[in-house]
Amino acid sequence: MAEKELKDALAGLESGPQVTPTGAAPRGEPAATEPPSVRALRARFGAAVLHHTVHAQDEHVVYVVAEQLVEVMRWLRHDPEQCYDLLKDLTAVDYGAGRPLEVLYELWSVPLRQGLRVKVSLPLHALEVDSVEPIWKTANWLEREAWDMFGIRFRGHPDLRRILLPEDYAEGHPLRKDFPLRGRFSRAEQTRRALARADESSYTPHELAVLQVEPEPAAADDEGPQGAGR
Amino acid sequence: MGLTERPQLPVMGGGGQEASFLTTRLDDVVNWARRSSLWPMPFGTACCAIEMMATAATKYDQARFGMERMSYSPRQADLLICAGRVSYKMAPVLRKIWDQMPQPKWSISMGACASSGGVFDVYSMVQGIDTIIPVDVYVPGCPPRPEGLIYAFMLIHEKIRGEALKNRALRAEDPARVGQPNLPAAVIAEIAVPFGNSTNQNKPSGLLSTSAVSRPTDRQP
Numbered sequence: 062m063a064e065k066e067l068k069d070a071l072a073g074l075e076s077g078p079q080v081t082p083t084g085a086a087p088r089g090e091p092a093a094t095e096p097p098s099v100r101a102l103r104a105r106f107g108a109a110v111l112h113h114t115v116h117a118q119d120e121h122v123v124y125v126v127a128e129q130l131v132e133v134m135r136w137l138r139h140d141p142e143q144c145y146d147l148l149k150d151l152t153a154v155d156y157g158a159g160r161p162l163e164v165l166y167e168l169w170s171v172p173l174r175q176g177l178r179v180k181v182s183l184p185l186h187a188l189e190v191d192s193v194e195p196i197w198k199t200a201n202w203l204e205r206e207a208w209d210m211f212g213i214r215f216r217g218h219p220d221l222r223r224i225l226l227p228e229d230y231a232e233g234h235p236l237r238k239d240f241p242l243r244g245r246f247s248r249a250e251q252t253r254r255a256l257a258r259a260d261e262s263s264y265t266p267h268e269l270a271v272l273q274v275e276p277e278p279a280a281a282d283d284e285g286p287q288g289a290g291r
Numbered sequence: 292m293g294l295t296e297r298p299q300l301p302v303m304g305g306g307g308q309e310a311s312f313l314t315t316r317l318d319d320v321v322n323w324a325r326r327s328s329l330w331p332m333p334f335g336t337a338c339c340a341i342e343m344m345a346t347a348a349t350k351y352d353q354a355r356f357g358m359e360r361m362s363y364s365p366r367q368a369d370l371l372i373c374a375g376r377v378s379y380k381m382a383p384v385l386r387k388i389w390d391q392m393p394q395p396k397w398s399i400s401m402g403a404c405a406s407s408g409g410v411f412d413v414y415s416m417v418q419g420i421d422t423i424i425p426v427d428v429y430v431p432g433c434p435p436r437p438e439g440l441i442y443a444f445m446l447i448h449e450k451i452r453g454e455a456l457k458n459r460a461l462r463a464e465d466p467a468r469v470g471q472p473n474l475p476a477a478v479i480a481e482i483a484v485p486f487g488n489s490t491n492q493n494k495p496s497g498l499l500s501t502s503a504v505s506r507p508t509d510r511q512p
Binding site: 226227232235240241242243244247248249250251252253254255256258260263 | 379380382383386412413414415417418422423470471472476477479480483
C-alpha cells in the first residue's frame with residue numbers, strides 16, 4: 062500500500078465510521094438483464110417489487126414491499142418455476158444515520174440450483190414485518206436472532222424470544238448502530254447483573270416446565286435405573 | 292523459557308523464625324502432596340483451550356506434574372484453568388464452578404482474553420475473569436504456547452510450596468461472597484477503562500483520540 066493511502070486509512074480510523082455523502086444505503090449495480098425469477102416476480106406482483114440490483118456480477122437482490130412479503134415468499138417457495146425451498150440465511154443490516162434497517166432473506170433452490178436475495182426496508186420507528194416461519198421452519202431461530210440483535214418484531218412468530226443474549230438482558234439490541242460498543246451499563250453493573258441473574262433465565266419455558274414436573278415414581282420405575290434419576 | 296530456573300515467590304504465612312520444626316516439616320509434606328497431584332478443572336471457552344489440550348497431550352504431557360487427571364467435575368478439582376474469553380452470559384457459570392470447587396483451590400487465567408478481555412472490549416465480554424473469581428496466575432499470550440501454561444503450573448507449584456497450614460486466612464471461605472463479583476464495583480470500573488485498542492474507544496476515559504493513548508501511565512484521565 063502506498064504511504065499516502067496508508068495515512069488516509071489511519072486518518073479514517075481516527076475519525077470513525079462516516080455516513081456516505083449521498084445519505085443513501087449502499088446499493089449494488091443496476092442490472093443490465095433481469096434473471097427469470099425477477100422477471101416472473103415483476104409479472105406476477107407488479108408494484109410489490111420495488112427494484113432489483115446485482116452485486117458481484119451474479120448475486121441478484123430484489124427489494125419487496127414489506128406488506129406483501131409473505132405473499133411473495135410463499136409464491137417463491139411453492140411455484141414450480143421458482144421452488145426456493147431453502148432459506149439459507151435471514152438477517153438484518155443497520156446502515157446507521159437513521160436510515161431504514163434492511164431485513165434480508167437469502168434463498169436457494171436446491172432442485173433448480175439458483176439463488177435469490179430478497180430484501181425488505183423497515184423504517185426505524187416501525188420495525189415490524191410478517192414472519193416467514195410458516196414457510197421455512199428454519200426462520201424460527203433466524204428471526205429470533207434478528208429480534209435479539211436488531212429488535213425487529215416478526216408478526217406471527219410462534220416464539221419470539223431472545224436467542225443469544227440472556228432472557229433478562231436489559232440494554233437493548235446490540236447490533237443496532239445506536240448501541241454503544243461497550244453496552245449501556247458500566248462494567249461494574251454488567252458484572253453485577255450477570256452474577257445476580259436467576260438460573261431460570263438460561264432455560265427455555267419448555268425446559269422450565271419439564272423441570273417443574275414432579276417425577277412420578279411409577280413411571281420412573283418402569284424405565285429402569287437410568288430413568289429413576291433426575 | 293527459563294523452565295530450568297525455579298521461580299521464587301514469597302513464603303505465605305509460615306516458614307518464618309517463629310515456625311517450629313514440626314509444623315514446617317508437616318507443611319513440606321502436605322504441600323508436596325498437593326502440588327504433585329493437582330487435578331485441573333478445564334474451563335476451555337475458546338482457542339486457548341486448544342493449547343491447553345496440547346499441554347495435556349503427549350509432547351508436553353502435563354501428567355509429568357501429576358495433572359493428567361482432568362477433572363470435569365468441579366467437586367474433585369483443585370486448579371481451575373480458564374482458557375479463553377468469558378462472556379457475561381458465561382460469567383455466572385464460571386463463578387458457580389469456582390464456588391463448587393473445594394478448598395484448597397487455585398486458578399489460572401490463561402491468555403489475554405481471560406486476563407483482560409483482550410481484543411473483545413465489547414458489550415458481551417467479561418473484562419478479565421478476576422472480576423468474577425480470584426486468580427492466582429495470569430498467562431499472557433494469544434494464545435499462550437504450552438510452555439507458557441507449564442510455566443504457570445510451575446508458579447502455582449511454587450505458590451503451594453510457600454503455603455503454611457498455620458495460616459488459616461489463606462484457605463478461609465466466606466459464604467457471603469458465594470456468587471458475588473470478586474472485586475468491588477469501583478475497582479471493576481477502574482480496571483475496565485479502555486486500553487485504546489480500537490477506533491474511537493477512549494471517550495469514557497476522557498481521552499479523545501486513539502493516538503492520545505500511550506501505555507498504562509496515561510490510561511486514567
